[in-house]
Amino acid sequence: MAVAPAEPRVGSAGQFGTARSTLLIDRCMTWFITIGGLGVIIAVLGIFVFILSQILPLFQGASIQPLRTVSTGISDAKVLGVDEWTALPMIVNEDGVLSFVDLEGERGTFQADPAFQESRIFSAYVYDQQAQRVVFATTQGEFALVDVNYEPVYDGGTRTIVAHPEAGAFVALGQPGVPIAQVAYGDSGAQKLVAVLQDVDGAPQVHAALLEQKQTLLGTGKTVLKATYDLTPLLSGTPQMIGVTPQTANSVVVATTVGQVFYFYFEAGEDVDEVVLRQVFTPFQDLGQSAIASMDFVFGGVSLLFTNTEGASRVFSLFVPPDGDTRLFGQTKTLPPLPGAATFYAPSLRNKAFLIGTPSWLGLRYSTTASTRLEMDLSYDVSLARLSGKYDRVLALDTGGDLHVYRLSDPHPEAGMAALFGKVWYEGGQAPAYTWQSTGATDDFEPKLSMMPLIFGTLKGTFYAMMFAVPLALLAAMYTSQFLHSNLRTIVKPTMEIMASLPSVILGFLAALWLAPILETRVVSFVLIVMLVPAVALLMGYVWSSMPGTVTNRWVKPGYEFLAVFPLLALAAYGAWLLGPVVERWVFVVTDAATGERVADFRLWWVQIAGLSFEQRNSLVVGFIMGFAVIPIIFTIAEDALSNVPPELKAGSLALGASRWQTAMRIVLPTASAGIFSAMMIGLGRAVGETMIVLMATGNTPIVDWNIFSGMRTLSANIAVELPEAPQFGTLYRTLFLGAMLLFLMTFLINTLAELLRQHLREKYKTV
Amino acid sequence: MRWRESSKPRSGLSGEPMVWITAMGLTVGLVMVVSLLGLILINGVTAFWPKRVVYLELASESPARLAGAPILAGEVVKRQHKTAPAASQRQQVEWQLFVGNKESYGLSFRYVDIDDIVAQRYPEQAMSIERLEYGDAIGEPLALRIQGEDEWPSDSPGFADRLEHLVREVAARRREIKRLEHSAIGAINARMTQLRLQRRTLEREDAPSGAAAYLAIEDAMAPLQARYENLAAEARELRRLQDENQLVYRIPSGDEVILPLGQIVGYYFPNQLGFWNRLGLFAHNMWAFLSQEPREANTEGGVFPAIFGTFVMTVLMSMAVTPFGVLAAMYLREYAKQGVIVRTVRIAVNNLAGVPSIVFGVFGIGFFVYFVGGSIDELFFHDALPTPTFGTGGMIWASLTLALMTVPVVIVATEEALTAVPRGMREGSLACGASKWQTMQRIVLPASAPGILTGLILAMARGAGEVAPLMLVGVVKLAPTLPVDSVFPFIHLDRKFMHLGFHIFDLGFQSPDSEAAKPMVFATTLLLIALVMALNVGAIWIRDRLRRKYATGVF
Known part of the structure; x- marks a missing residue:
């Protein structure tokens, strides 16, 4: 076939140019991929930023903003009260006149009459914010309870708070006709306790009265006087201050002029309650100035805050001392000193925070963590202050009668570095401790959010898993890379890698429902297996290698040892399994405390001899099963590192007459050490973050002990357990985010370190 | 061969015994894998295998008697050595029987000491009835009341x-x-x-x-x-x-029970079956397990909603993860200027693959559910508030969370695949006058497609087996509706769903009768393992094919 000679083409500019659409598309795609790729990377790394943004509020202090100042004209106020909406604060002046200040509407400051049954001259007052009640004490040795009765009234869409103050009958207490100098009040709902201090001819006396409110079907009934007590004979010294436990209403504390505190407890008797002097202590005994300037209860009625005239402030809490059986006061905290003697105090009704101050200085403190949430110097002198029930407003009444209203923003007072990572002495505890207990049954329960038990649990689980996984994985990797016949390697490696893909929920389920019940009764067998199997392998090695090569090479070719060793190991394991109960019967015999019989049971033996607990779902089970998750990771990476050692090195070593073990140990292992270390690090990272296995195979108790037969609670399991129930933006919610952040940082740092090591290794080989 | 023998150093010096220790390491590792898979396979498969029903006559003093009845009947589940509580006692063998008839006995399982068994027989008439409530019944039929x-x-x-x-x-x-x-x-x-x-x-x-x-x-x-x-x-x-209509039957303890036929799901005579009949029943049971909905707190029936939920979630996750992963990898490998920053970013992205899955779950609930979902509710579903529509865990948030978790896997795999494309191919394309994008589109991406697919499959395998983050973002133990159905708009992304992995967790840990649920857990476990392994093996297969392709197709 003839082909016409091609005509020489003349190149034109257009012929070699690129179509504009192509260029346009190319540019568009470049932009698209750049923006899209960067976007994805930023979004992925944004996880860190988002989680960080969620936990930052935990470490922030309180902030306060002035809202408004209302002039009330009451300059001799004795009581400042507030309703739960902070709409209608209440002021009682020196003469017992009750006034309300309208902060929401147009009513201004107005007086209200509680309608006392008789007219009296009042000499002392005390306010109970929780019960919304004021106790009025008279110059005649009487007192009356006045209920404030706040109530919201809805008219269309607007809400108005109204109050109908209502006075109860006068009750005589103490010396008749003598003015009451101080009154204290506690209310537990059914029981009310009133204590008074009277100055009888220069000798102060303390009296107390128990009142009972009957609960009827229609609600609360009448309050009746149960009994009165004269505490004076039980006291020594001159009483100066009195207090009653606010929420429990079962104790009276009396401070004397020399700084001694008397703690009286009202023990429930059959007819009348008996008063017992439980304790006498001196809060500032070690200081030069032991006299007490103020004594107030923190919310919950368990902790007492004392300050002296120099501003030193200490918290004493009720707890059962190690050698006692009743709760006594003991110093649990020293708070930062005040600039001077405290003149006003107001507790929060939500948490352990309180307001305290000298007239021109105001501080918001948190008792549990002994921390200062807020401090400010004021341009006026405060006579009384109050925290709103919702812990969102601060009211301060100055000596000129102006009421200053502030907005308080302190969403997480119980958090902070000290509470999350330090030892905290919680109320009722005998010593400072790391505690995690996020929820409780009672209203005044205080969440205990220490991360330390969780971090400890994470490390404990990781430790036991690594103890098991690292030796096995490294031995297997060593054998596979150095000694295994190359034909088998293509089968062995994927088989081990399959293990890596097992969902951890499956491992967890097997650990908890299959392995744990078996292991519970077979601990001894398990320990024997762990000891016997390597011993048998070693013995086998000695016997085998001392035989002449003609024998050994006929039966087992080098590179096939692991198959030869299998039946022997299986036998050893089975033998150990059977031997376990025998050894148990022989060694681990103890007397069962319940029945008095001699029984052979390792579980009882462990509890009695070691003094530690034994749980079915314990660290041994977790360590073993978590090994399944960690071994393939370490194995794969370590095997790669060992295999990648340049063959020249090995060849050189072998040529010089070293045995294959010597080559492996002295040449290959050191060269690949960085890679092996990085394999261990990545395995560690996996074990740290493992969730389902620990969630299912441990009891999830946040304890701090290394006992192998007890469980733990890890950071990850803690999140899985608690986050679904945690209210959004609450302290618990943010604390769980903090746990996630810790996990993130731990694994990220570990993995980065491993990755850098690996890269370093790669560089090293390049030069070889 | 003589030289070899003579050159062999003494065993202590050569360290030959230590080689055997390393061999032990490998053996133990392999035994662990194989026995674990074997355990699940055996337990999972036997869950469907119809067992014979044995009637045991018990000694009069036997503690295993139910309300004093002399006959105890059931399927033998386990034969084991009793662990001796006291040092003196010798070991004894005991059987665990599944006795059924939970509404009459108040329990489903009973241990029998074999010393207490006087006689045993396998009556032809024994009938096993699967019911809607109270699990299986075991008895002998008496009559039909029509x-x-x-x-x-x-x-x-x-x-x-x-x-x-x-x-x-x-x-x-x-x-x-x-x-x-x-x-x-x-x-x-x-x-x-x-x-x-x-x-x-x-x-x-x-x-x-x-x-x-x-x-x-x-x-x-x-x-x-x-x-x-x-x-x-x-x-x-x-x-x-x-x-x-009703069926009257006598349970082994002697009582007569009347059962409305509407309660019967299926029945068979276990002692009349031959091997092939059993095999047929086995296949039937397995199909029922795969296709039916769960009953009785998930301990009976099938796992179809869980399979379906896992499937839909994995598909949605893949749809989300592929474009983003590939885009990011293309940028990192082909478009970004290679330098310290890109290297750092690459390490960071790689390491995200090692961040615990629960952390992604925490992010998912905080960002997707509360922030994004809450905002969507405010904007579009204001009328339904305070009942959240998107502001609670659901299919879409679970898929996105897992997509985020697996994005590093896809990025790493795609980058590797892109790197593996020979330089010659690109240069050839560019030399022919193709633009960069044209080279990417026509040459590089098709060549790396199998690698990208491998990464995707690995991501799917990881996603399908993950449970911890799902517990936070939308998985439930029992979803009344499927995420895809015939009601408009057909795909309900806001719905909660069931998942095989969570099904295992729930059955094993939150079911009222975990012993009775065990066969179901093992069966579900087998299914999940099969799914994940199939995906993994698929990925390995594709990888190998890819390698072979490039081994022969070098320019």
């Missing part, structure tokens, strides 16, 4: 055929009831909920009562209500028919 007919004693000639016919009829009716209640009534309910929401919108906008809009809603409601009543009545009638 409405309007005489009693059919079990030894009458047509008994077996009649029973089979009736049970089939009952099953057909059950399907019909389900169709009525789920599809037909479900559709009406969805429409009515919509109308109610419309009314709430009107109320919120302060529309005057009696306005035309209200009337329109009322008009639309009325026929729906009527249709609903009709369907409900129809379903009620069918339910009544279900309980019309």
Whole structure:
């Protein structure tokens, strides 16, 4: 076939140019991929930023903003009260006149009459914010309870708070006709306790009265006087201050002029309650100035805050001392000193925070963590202050009668570095401790959010898993890379890698429902297996290698040892399994405390001899099963590192007459050490973050002990357990985010370190 | 061979025994993998295998007797050595029996000391009945009571055929009831909920009562209500028919039990079956497990909703993860200027693959559910508040969370695949005058597609097996509806769903009778392992093919 000679083409500019659409598309795609790729990377790394943004509020202090100042004209106020909406604060002046200040509407400051049954001259007052009640004490040795009765009234869409103050009958207490100098009040709902201090001819006396409110079907009934007590004979010294436990209403504390505190407890008797002097202590005994300037209860009625005239402030809490059986006061905290003697105090009704101050200085403190949430110097002198029930407003009444209203923003007072990572002495505890207990049954329960038990649990689980996984994985990797016949390697490696893909929920389920019940009764067998199997392998090695090569090479070719060793190991394991109960019967015999019989049971033996607990779902089970998750990771990476050692090195070593073990140990292992270390690090990272296995195979108790037969609670399991129930933006919610952040940082740092090591290794080989 | 022998150093020096220790390491590792898989395989498969029912005559003093009855019957589940509590006692063998008839006995399993067994037999008449409630029943049939007919004693000639016919009829009716209640009534309910929401919108906008809009809603409601009543009545009638006929049988302890046929899911005579019959029943059981919905707190029935949920979630996750992963990898490998920053970013992205999955779950609940979902609710579903629509865990958030978790896997795999494309191919394309994008589109991406696919499959395997983050973002133990159904808009991304992995967790740890649930857990475990392994093996296969392709196809 003839082909016409091609005509020489003349190149034109257009012929070699690129179509504009192509260029346009190319540019568009470049932009698209750049923006899209960067976007994805930023979004992925944004996880860190988002989680960080969620936990930052935990470490922030309180902030306060002035809202408004209302002039009330009451300059001799004795009581400042507030309703739960902070709409209608209440002021009682020196003469017992009750006034309300309208902060929401147009009513201004107005007086209200509680309608006392008789007219009296009042000499002392005390306010109970929780019960919304004021106790009025008279110059005649009487007192009356006045209920404030706040109530919201809805008219269309607007809400108005109204109050109908209502006075109860006068009750005589103490010396008749003598003015009451101080009154204290506690209310537990059914029981009310009133204590008074009277100055009888220069000798102060303390009296107390128990009142009972009957609960009827229609609600609360009448309050009746149960009994009165004269505490004076039980006291020594001159009483100066009195207090009653606010929420429990079962104790009276009396401070004397020399700084001694008397703690009286009202023990429930059959007819009348008996008063017992439980304790006498001196809060500032070690200081030069032991006299007490103020004594107030923190919310919950368990902790007492004392300050002296120099501003030193200490918290004493009720707890059962190690050698006692009743709760006594003991110093649990020293708070930062005040600039001077405290003149006003107001507790929060939500948490352990309180307001305290000298007239021109105001501080918001948190008792549990002994921390200062807020401090400010004021341009006026405060006579009384109050925290709103919702812990969102601060009211301060100055000596000129102006009421200053502030907005308080302190969403997480119980958090902070000290509470999350330090030892905290919680109320009722005998010593400072790391505690995690996020929820409780009672209203005044205080969440205990220490991360330390969780971090400890994470490390404990990781430790036991690594103890098991690292030796096995490294031995297997060593054998596979150095000694295994190359034909088998293509089968062995994927088989081990399959293990890596097992969902951890499956491992967890097997650990908890299959392995744990078996292991519970077979601990001894398990320990024997762990000891016997390597011993048998070693013995086998000695016997085998001392035989002449003609024998050994006929039966087992080098590179096939692991198959030869299998039946022997299986036998050893089975033998150990059977031997376990025998050894148990022989060694681990103890007397069962319940029945008095001699029984052979390792579980009882462990509890009695070691003094530690034994749980079915314990660290041994977790360590073993978590090994399944960690071994393939370490194995794969370590095997790669060992295999990648340049063959020249090995060849050189072998040529010089070293045995294959010597080559492996002295040449290959050191060269690949960085890679092996990085394999261990990545395995560690996996074990740290493992969730389902620990969630299912441990009891999830946040304890701090290394006992192998007890469980733990890890950071990850803690999140899985608690986050679904945690209210959004609450302290618990943010604390769980903090746990996630810790996990993130731990694994990220570990993995980065491993990755850098690996890269370093790669560089090293390049030069070889 | 002589030289080899003579050159062999003494064992202590050569360290030959230590080689055996390393061999032990590998052996133990392999044994662990194989025995674990074997354990799950055996337990998972035997869960479907019909076992014979044994009737045991017990010694009079045996503590295993149920309410003093001399006969104990059931399927032998386990034979084991009793662990001796006291040092003196010798080991004894005990059997664990599945006794069924939970409503009569109050328990499902019983341990029997073999010394207490006087006699054992396998009666031909023993019948195993799978019921809607209270698990299986074991007993001997006595009679059929059919409405309007005489009693059919079990030894009458047509008994077996009649029973089979009736049970089939009952099953057909059950399907019909389900169709009525789920599809037909479900559709009406969805429409009515919509109308109610419309009314709430009107109320919120302060529309005057009696306005035309209200009337329109009322008009639309009325026929729906009527249709609903009709369907409900129809379903009620069918339910009544279900309980019309009864089967009378005697349970091993001697009591007679009357069971409405509507309760029967299936029945068989375990002691009459030959091997092939058993195999047939085994296949049937397995199919039922795969295709049915769970019953009785998930301990009975099948796992179809969990399979479906896992599937839909994995598909959605893949759809989200592929474009983003590939885009990011393309940028990192092909478009970004290689330098310290890109290297750092690459390490960071790689390491995200090692960040615990629960951390992604925490991010998912904080960002997707509360922040994004909450905002969507505020904007588009304001009328339904405070009931959250998207502001709670759901299919879409679970998929996105897992997509985020697996994005590093896809990025790493894609980058590797892109790197593996030979330089010559690119240069050839560029030399022919193709633009960068054209080279990417026509040459590089097709060549790296198998690698990208491998990464995707690995991501799917990881996603399908992950449970911890899902527990936070939308998985539930029992979802009343599937995420995809026939009600508009067909794919319900806001719905909660069931998942195989969570099913295992729930069955094993939150079911009232974990012993009875064990066969189900093992079966589900087997299914999940099979799924994950199939994905992994697929990925390995593709990888190998890819390698071979490039081994031969070098330019």
